[in-house]
Amino acid sequence: MKTKLNIITAVVLIFLINFYYRSFTFYYSTIDWDELTYFIMGKSILDGFLPYRDYWDLKPLGIYLVHAFTLLFFDYSILTMRVSAYVFSSILAVILFISNYRKRFKESLLISFVFLYSFVYYSSGLASNTEIYFLLFEAISFYLLFVNEKVNVTQKSIAFFVLGIAFIIKYIIVFDVILFFLAALVFSFIDERIKKSGSVFEVFKKIFYEYALYVFVFLSPILITITVYLHLGSFDSYWNSILAVGKNHVRISTIYEKLEFIFYLKYFYLFSFFFVGYHFYTTKRFKLERGAAVAFVWFLTSSLGAAWTGFLYEHYLLAVLFPILLFISFVVFDFDKTFGKRIVIRAILLLCIVGVFIFSIRKRNHIAKTLNSIPDEGLFMADAIRKITKEQVSGQGYFFVASGSHAPYVILDQLPPVKYIQPNNYLEKTFAVNFAISGEKVISDIIKKKVNIVTWCNSKSIHEILTQKKGESEFSQEFVLALQTYLRNYRFESVQIQRDVRCTLYYKRG
Known part of the structure; x- marks a missing residue:
């Protein structure tokens, strides 16, 4: 009963805090131009037009379908676009909370608030950008694969299906997809060997057929898309749009520029390496749990994806925030082992919570004042x-x-x-x-x-x-x-x- 009450309390608080962060944006017509494009493309689908044939934009089909689905229930307005981003980002913070709740309530809630604050700090996170949407599906996939202690074939199939949805929202997460598949495959092989369910060959054969199923499930969203375009006789329009983005939509950026862009998240990196170092120092064990290890590599692959095209837009960094905060929380929330139970540590935690709220309120009010001073x-x-x-x-x-x-x-x-x-x-x-x-x-x-x-x-x-x-x-x-x-x-x-x-x-x- 207490667990359910805590989760309900956390969900309500997360939605309220995120509403406070975003409410001043709800009727402002322009924060990021891309979000308008996705929304208009969603409207065109409901009006019977086919993306890439009748109307064209360079993003994958998934983000347009998300908005088309939203518009089935809500009116075509700026408010609907903003509420969509609010709901998705709130659910994302809830998943971050649930991923850690098994260890600590207050600490898990704090990391979710930090996550929502980071979307305000990097102000393009207030827009309805693709990162909010594909991150939600990636987060669900991660939770099912690497947070749940016991995962069956059905859960893994769901995990790879939603990962496939994330992929058709933005193809650049291909590096994350490879990581999720490889990590899940390795862990499956290790678990089967621990159970001693057969020889190495028999285990490999069993896992091969199982993961062939997962590959098919992952590809099913894009296979359905291809089937629809073939049926409508417009596959060339769809395929050419993918080729156009893959071959042409690049900008020449130096390695230094890309690294400088990635290290715009320097404070997150600083805290992550500090906590990991302190964790290893206090626990005397140089080993991460599975979820923490995958989260660490995930923030590396998402960093690679953010800088890959050479178009170094701030909102690309939003994709890195979730895995890096997930990683920090997995390590830091091994709380008793890392920090012990001293009162001074609890006091520091309380100060961190207060500090986050003070900085978030100041940042939110500063952005609101700035936005209101810009002609709409x-x-x-x-x-x-x-x-x-x-x-x-x-x-x-x-x-x-x-x-x-x-x-x-x-x-x-x-x-x-x-x-x-x-x-x-x-x-x-x-x-x-x-x-x-x-x-x-x-x-x-x-x-x-x-x-x-x-x-x-x-x-x-x-x-x-x-x-x-x-x-x-x-x-x-x-x-x-x-x-x-x-x-x-x-x-x-x-x-x-x-x-x-x-x-x-x-x-x-x-």
């Missing part, structure tokens, strides 16, 4: 589109986001008039070149759709971009030139948005 570009542009549609445009306003936040697509419940949802894909030279996106084709599509409103939010105007030297510009001048020609030939008028001087709205009268 997506909301302003949506308001401007409503106003210009009512006053200057006859009929329904059909708009195209040429530059800036594509949040208006969500706020005004419209899908983009072009195949490419995120403006960066056709505006930024890196993306346009990597994915061979034709700016002229993009403009051709908006002409066919009879767009009558175009939004532009950028620190540089269209004219300024076109006057830059071609080799020095970070923008696709081919797209910008095609856009300028289109706006001129179709006689668009312009109005500057007073609430954000970087934003201009172009419209056709009548």
Whole structure:
């Protein structure tokens, strides 16, 4: 009874604390542009469109399906997108708590709060990024494979199936997948040898057939996806999207840049190595339990995945936070062996809890103040589109986001008039070149759709971009030139948005 009450208490506290951390973001339209893209792609699926054929983005299908599933039950709004991230991150913290609860209640709750605080500290963790979603499925898989003391074939099958779901949310976790398979395989072999269930050959044969099943179960989500695309006659669209990301979506970064990026988590590394060193010193045994050993290697493989593509975005580091905190907790919560039962140690633990809350409140309030001081570009542009549609445009306003936040697509419940949802894909030279996106084709599509409103939010105007030297510009001048020609030939008028001087709205009268 006490155990159930403790778990219920912990779950309630985790959801309340995470609500406090995230509540100020619930209606803000733009924290990270990627999250908007995933959400819009989810909406397109429910509207009967096929990802990669009708609408395109460079992420795997899984993240779009997660949002499509959410939209089956909730409305298409910024709030739904934020609540989705809130729920998934809260459940993730609950799994972290349960993974450690077998040893300590207060300590397990503390590590979950530290985890939620780290999502605030690395502020892109407040967005609905893929890391929150695939981490949840990875965490479930880890728990079933390496935390449960007795794991049967059914549990392992579930573990590898949810790992397969994590994989179709983001392919870069392939290094984690290899680790989970190898670790589970080695532990299975050791357990069978301990039970003396047969010769080495017989044990190997038994495990081979068992893990052939797990490989099939792991691959089933992607096999189902392939089957659907083959049935719809669009497998080429799906396969080419995978090849495009694998072959083209890379950025040249030096080893030093990647290491510098990874060591942005320096405090987590510092504490982990300190606790491990102290643990070995006090226990006099240089051996980790299975869960701790796998968690340690997991944070190494997730670090490798975070830096692999060379695009060193902060939210990639979120994937490293869960395994490293899991590792720290597994080692530190061997509490009596490592620290003993001295009162001074308990006092230090209490100070740590107080310290986490003080720093988290300060950080949360600082980010809230900062966010509120930044113009909500997506909301302003949506308001401007409503106003210009009512006053200057006859009929329904059909708009195209040429530059800036594509949040208006969500706020005004419209899908983009072009195949490419995120403006960066056709505006930024890196993306346009990597994915061979034709700016002229993009403009051709908006002409066919009879767009009558175009939004532009950028620190540089269209004219300024076109006057830059071609080799020095970070923008696709081919797209910008095609856009300028289109706006001129179709006689668009312009109005500057007073609430954000970087934003201009172009419209056709009548």
